[in-house]
Amino acid sequence: MAHDHNEPGRTFTMARAGREAVISEMRKHPNMFLIGEDIAKLGGVFGTAIGMADEFGTARVIDTPISETGFIGIATGAAMAGMRPVIEIAFVDFIGVCFNAIFNFAAKTHYMSGGQYKTPMTFMIGYGGGYCDAAQHSQTLFATLGHVPGIKIVTPADAYDAKGLMHSCLQDDNVTIWMVHKRLWGLGWLGFPLPLALSEVPEHDYTIPFGQSRIWREGKDVTIVGLGLTVHNAMTAADQLASEGISVEVLDLRSVVPMDRDGVFRSVAKTGRLVVADEDYMSFGVTAEVLAVVAERDPSVLKAPAVRVAYPDVPVPFSRPMEEFCLPNVERIVAAVRATLKGAKK
Amino acid sequence: MSADTVEILVPDEAWGESLEGVMLTWIYKDGAQVTEGKVIAEMMVEKAQIEVLAPASGRLTILAQPETVINRSFVIGRIAPV
Numbered sequence: 001m002a003h004d005h006n007e008p009g010r011t012f013t014m015a016r017a018g019r020e021a022v023i024s025e026m027r028k029h030p031n032m033f034l035i036g037e038d039i040a041k042l043g044g045v046f047g048t049a050i051g052m053a054d055e056f057g058t059a060r061v062i063d064t065p066i067s068e069t070g071f072i073g074i075a076t077g078a079a080m081a082g083m084r085p086v087i088e089i090a091f092v093d094f095i096g097v098c099f100n101a102i103f104n105f106a107a108k109t110h111y112m113s114g115g116q117y118k119t120p121m122t123f124m125i126g127y128g129g130g131y132c133d134a135a136q137h138s139q140t141l142f143a144t145l146g147h148v149p150g151i152k153i154v155t156p157a158d159a160y161d162a163k164g165l166m167h168s169c170l171q172d173d174n175v176t177i178w179m180v181h182k183r184l185w186g187l188g189w190l191g192f193p194l195p196l197a198l199s200e201v202p203e204h205d206y207t208i209p210f211g212q213s214r215i216w217r218e219g220k221d222v223t224i225v226g227l228g229l230t231v232h233n234a235m236t237a238a239d240q241l242a243s244e245g246i247s248v249e250v251l252d253l254r255s256v257v258p259m260d261r262d263g264v265f266r267s268v269a270k271t272g273r274l275v276v277a278d279e280d281y282m283s284f285g286v287t288a289e290v291l292a293v294v295a296e297r298d299p300s301v302l303k304a305p306a307v308r309v310a311y312p313d314v315p316v317p318f319s320r321p322m323e324e325f326c327l328p329n330v331e332r333i334v335a336a337v338r339a340t341l342k343g344a345k346k
Numbered sequence: 347m348s349a350d351t352v353e354i355l356v357p358d359e360a361w362g363e364s365l366e367g368v369m370l371t372w373i374y375k376d377g378a379q380v381t382e383g384k385v386i387a388e389m390m391v392e393k394a395q396i397e398v399l400a401p402a403s404g405r406l407t408i409l410a411q412p413e414t415v416i417n418r419s420f421v422i423g424r425i426a427p428v
Contacts, residue, residue: 008378013371013388047395188370188390192413198371 012201013186013193015047017159018124018178021166022049022086024205026056029084032170033060035071036088045090046126046185072098076106079119086170092127092141092179106175107150121176122169127155128181128229128279130327131190135315138323142227142278143285145177146257152210153256155179157231158199159186161254164208171207181229181279196232211258215267219249222273222337225264225290227253230277230309230328237333248337256286261293265301268294272303273340277328282310304343307336352402354423356389356416360396366417367391369410376408379428387423389416404428 012020026032034049034056040063043050053061064071068089075085089095095102106119129138146153154169154176156162162180169176186193216231217238224234231252238248251267253259268274274294276287287308294302309328317323356367370388380386380400387398400406402425410422 008374008380010373011371011375012373016373016388050395050397186371186388187395188368189393193371 009200011198012159014159014162014180015185017163017201018166021163025170032084034086035062039088068094069097072101075121076101079121080117084120087123089125091137092125093136093139103148107148110174118173120173123177125179126182127179129316130183132320134318138316140280142256142280151175153177155228157252158197159201160199163201164206167205168207211255211260213260213263214252216252217250219247221247222340223249223267223271224275225251226277233330233333236330264293265297269301274306275336277309277333279328281313283313304340307339309333309336350427352425353421364391366415369412369414372408374406378406380406
């Protein structure tokens with residue numbers, strides 16, 4: 001793609017960055033279409049599809065009724081028949097009614113057909129809480145989706161990664177899920193854009209490989225593994241701890257599946273201490289999987305027990321103070337780092 | 347301010363019945379050269395996201411900072427010819 005070298009640097013929100021990738025791929029692939037609720041007329045609840053119906057028409061930017069079961073079934077069938085659907089789901093919480101299409105058809109058809117059928121489909125999904133939207137509109141659910149083989153899952157933490165990972169998803173020939181924490185979209189009504197999530201985004205297309213983590217900050221005393229919004233919380237925690245002379249390394253997983261196990265182990269082997277921060281429920285989740293990497297490879301690299309900062313195993317409360325208490329916020333991450341520094345191997 | 351400098355205002359139709367909006371982000375930095383018709387900023391009126399297009403080509407001066415309240419007549423920036 002031609003790159004205009006006179007173009008000044010553009011600072012994008014994550015919604016705009018993801019949208020630019022989808023628009024670019026839709027221009028290249030006439031068989032790619034976008035389907036979901038409130039995308040054509042409204043431009044997406046989180047601004048993921050602003051202006052797209054104007055360019056591509058409502059045959060390729062399709063507003064659906066509130067029937068996730070129906071339109072994800074349509075998308076899965078369309079993918080098996082050779083099209084490249086992009087499915088917009090504003091809230092990951094609603095994915096429950098689509099599990100049969102996703103788990104048993106989209107994720108397994110390539111394998112069960114001996115590679116004769118592919119299912120090139122990408123979900124763009126919002127997740128996460130912190131704005132009083134209660135138990136059915138605030139979940140994260142990485143583990144629920146990541147548990148089933150055949151699905152790749154990414155969650156960018158800034159606009160540069162949002163665009164690159166979206167291109168990787170759209171170019172993949174099987175099921176990919178691109179998830180963005182709602183507080184990172186850059187939408188005013190969900191809070192002002194976080195300065196760290198805004199980043200310069202080149203005009204040309206680029207990809208970021210699946211399963212490649214990113215070190216946001218190098219350190220030597222402790223590794224904080226985060227993803228999505230918890231990367232930003234970890235960065236703030238690292239700033240606070242630096243003023244006390246504690247050197248924190250912040251690792252952003254970027255991909256949930258496949259997970260960069262080598263990258264995680266490399267960092268923990270260097271620092272000797274591990275804190276994992278994730279907004280998904282604690283049990284059977286990303287935090288446990290990260291700890292398993294170290295436990296399986298060589299737990300002797302740990303100078304102290306690892307600490308998990310995840311969502312307690314309870315429904316997300318509506319009440320602001322109760323929700324704040326549960327979130328993997330800066331305060332909890334700082335406390336976890338302190339705990340790993342106090343804890344010593346027996 | 348030269349006579350050819352163009353003021354950036356948020357178009358009337360974006361406001362609806364509202365008197366106030368909030369500046370969200372600038373896509374280009376202060377002093378950057380921008381092109382007429384391209385999206386240069388995002389703002390919010392009520393719950394709606396508004397894209398602000400460059401009214402002219404030239405050098406951008408940012409007047410309204412992100413996270414500040416703006417009203418209908420507020421000049422949020424200027425574009426000077428280069």
